[in-house]
Amino acid sequence: MLRHSTLDTPVGPLTVVVSRTGAVRATGFTTDVPDLMSLVHPMLLEPVEPGDPGLVGEAVRAYLAGDLTAIDAVQVEQHTAGAFMxxxxxxxxxxxxxxxxTYTGFAELSGRPLAVRAAAAACARNPVALFTPCHRVLRTDGTLGGYRWGLNVKEWLLAHESAV
Structure with a gap:
């Protein structure tokens, strides 16, 4: 059984879905749990009920308070059919x-410098926003690009991280 909880943030609600082991399977700046669960690979789907996010909630609160590395130790469970993703x-x-x-820089870091579209797809299909920080990937010209949870959220996250 998965647990979901919604935490307040300066840019709106952040819902986290956590496994029995405490690993994050889905996260997004939304309260719509079914929509969030649509991002999770079918192999990782289980029934979801409200519950305490435990250490994940503590890590999010620490991140929001300025400890930007607090979320780094949180385990995530992501699955995809593609090895590159x-x-x-x-x-x-x-x-x-x-x-x-940039997306180009991210493609290079991922070992496939010409796979800029695949790198962008990895950002777009990321089910665990914040913990797998797709908000830290920008267009090649340095502009924000897209973000599933809204450009205002991406802009706030980047400003929060650059201000600390």
Missing amino acids: AHAWRVMRGIKPGAPV
Whole structure:
């Protein structure tokens, strides 16, 4: 059984879905749990009920309070059929706060410098926003690009990380 909880943030609600082991399976700036669960790979789907997010909630609160590395230790469970996307998500977790990269730079970090579209797809399909920080990937010209949860959220996250 998965647990979901919604935390208040300066840019609106953040819902986290956590497994029995405390690993994050889905996260988004929304209260719509079914929509959030639509991002999770079918192999990782289980029934979801409200519950305490435990250490994940503590990590989010610490991040919001300025400890930007608090979310780094949180375990995530992401699955995809594509080897590149799984690898790209692992690489994305290594992008440091305050040091965003472009889609081109992200493709290079992922070992496939010409796979800029695949790198962008890894960002778009990321089910665990914040913990796998797709918000730290920008367009090649340095502009924000897209963000599933709204450009205002992406802009706030980047400003929060650069201000600390």
